[in-house]
Amino acid sequence: MSKKSNRRKFIEKSIASAIxxxxxxxxxxxxxxxxxxTVNVNFNKKYNWKMVTTWSPNMPVLGEGCxxxxxxxxxxxxGRLNINVYGGGELIPSLESFDAVSNGxxxxxxxxxxxxxxxxxxxxxxxxxxxxxxxxxxxxxxxSGGGYELYREIYEPFNLIPFVGGNTSMQMGGWFNKExxxxxxxxxxxxxxxxxxxxxxSKAGGTAVTVAGGEIYTNLERGVIDATEWIGPYHDYLMGFxxxxxxxxxxxxxxxxxxLEMIVNRDKFYQLPTDLQEIIKKGIEALNIWMQCEFDxxxxxxxxxxxxxxxxxxxxxxxxxxxxxxxKTREVIEEMIDKDLKSKKIxxxxxxxxxxxxxWSSVSDKIYYDL
Ligand code: CA
Numbered sequence: 001m002s003k004k005s006n007r008r009k010f011i012e013k014s015i016a017s018a019i020x021x022x023x024x025x026x027x028x029x030x031x032x033x034x035x036x037x038t039v040n041v042n043f044n045k046k047y048n049w050k051m052v053t054t055w056s057p058n059m060p061v062l063g064e065g066c067x068x069x070x071x072x073x074x075x076x077x078x079g080r081l082n083i084n085v086y087g088g089g090e091l092i093p094s095l096e097s098f099d100a101v102s103n104g105x106x107x108x109x110x111x112x113x114x115x116x117x118x119x120x121x122x123x124x125x126x127x128x129x130x131x132x133x134x135x136x137x138x139x140x141x142x143x144s145g146g147g148y149e150l151y152r153e154i155y156e157p158f159n160l161i162p163f164v165g166g167n168t169s170m171q172m173g174g175w176f177n178k179e180x181x182x183x184x185x186x187x188x189x190x191x192x193x194x195x196x197x198x199x200x201x202s203k204a205g206g207t208a209v210t211v212a213g214g215e216i217y218t219n220l221e222r223g224v225i226d227a228t229e230w231i232g233p234y235h236d237y238l239m240g241f242x243x244x245x246x247x248x249x250x251x252x253x254x255x256x257x258x259x260l261e262m263i264v265n266r267d268k269f270y271q272l273p274t275d276l277q278e279i280i281k282k283g284i285e286a287l288n289i290w291m292q293c294e295f296d297x298x299x300x301x302x303x304x305x306x307x308x309x310x311x312x313x314x315x316x317x318x319x320x321x322x323x324x325x326x327x328k329t330r331e332v333i334e335e336m337i338d339k340d341l342k343s344k345k346i347x348x349x350x351x352x353x354x355x356x357x358x359x360w361s362s363v364s365d366k367i368y369y370d371l
Contacts, residue, residue, distance in 0.1 A: 041275060048084070049082065049083045050091065051086065051107070052106050052109045052110075053085065053087055057088075057090055061295060062291075065110075070082075070083040070085050097109040101263050102158045108262060108264045108265065113127045114196065125343070125346045129196060130253055130254045132257075132350070133350070133357070134170055134257035135168075141353045147350075150345070161269055164260075164284075166287055167259050167288065167292045168258035169232065171230075172231075173248075173252050174249055175241040179247060179315065180247075183320045183321055183324050186206045190206070191225060192219070193228070194210060216228050216239070217239060217241065227245070232252070232302075234295070236248075236306075248315065250317070251316070253317070333347060
């Protein structure tokens with residue numbers, strides 16, 4: 001079709017909708033469909049759901065967000081859908097939530113896909129990859145760039161529907177008891193850093209250790225570990241790490257945009273009337289936006305608080321350290337996609353989207369931030 005006729009079509013469409021004609025017949029159709037569905041909905045039937053989370057009960061932003069989601073759903077459904085939210089360990093241990101939602105013992109759960117790396121290695125591309133996409137890019141990829149299709153495909157065998165249920169936004173590099181001036185300073189460095197980032201650090205000569213959230217502070221204080229990463233200025237401030245570590249490093253190369261995940265049991269989801277299904281979907285979308293705004297707004301306030309009031313010393317990782325991490329990240333990913341075909345397929349899609357986004361951001365966001 002020629003450019004001219006495309007333009008004509010567009011103009012005709014715009015004029016028609018401006019005078020309220022074009023949508024008329026489809027409007028009637030959808031009203032008719034809605035009426036039928038409405039007839040089938042029993043408005044007196046109430047649903048009681050359980051949501052397990054991997055967060056400590058009422059954890060700022062993460063747990064708080066789940067509580068808010070439950071409130072929104074309750075209000076939107078006129079009290080027909082009640083979701084009881086449980087913190088990690090309240091109903092079942094945090095890391096058992098995948099199985100509990102999968103087998104239908106509970107209806108939904110909140111966590112992050114990298115927690116299930118042992119079951120679905122390729123799922124890690126839907127949380128955060130070192131030097132990978134940030135929160136804006138991840139949302140664009142998953143929601144509008146074909147990511148959801150792949151995400152849903154790998155969770156289907158587990159009878160689960162995954163949703164993007166939030167994002168921590170860009171994280172910080174972490175708290176260090178000694179300065180990192182060059183690649184040599186990574187040797188023997190004992191750092192609490194889980195997942196992908198931990199593998200990269202180990203390859204770069206450091207030692208990645210696992211420490212439960214509640215024990216990080218004392219381990220850092222006693223010198224059992226030299227460094228830890230956590231989330232960003234707001235949560236790090238609440239954890240009090242500035243009291244036991246001197247240097248606060250950036251950027252958070254290992255978690256540039258940690259996607260948080262909501263999983264819903266597939267059968268339970270489709271047993272709900274369509275209006276309640278939609279309320280869950282829209283509630284999760286609202287939660288995704290709320291979490292990111294909350295993280296970014298609080299982080300900007302608390303970063304200044306840490307610097308001005310607590311006299312924290314900010315440090316940027318030297319270039320050779322970041323280059324080393326980048327190189328080792330490639331090795332970790334290559335080993336991963338060599339072993340798992342699904343990971344290969346997803347990484348290719350991930351990378352393709354990231355590259356095309358980079359072209360776009362080099363004439364938009366990237367250049368704008370430097371003005
Ligand atoms: Ca982290």
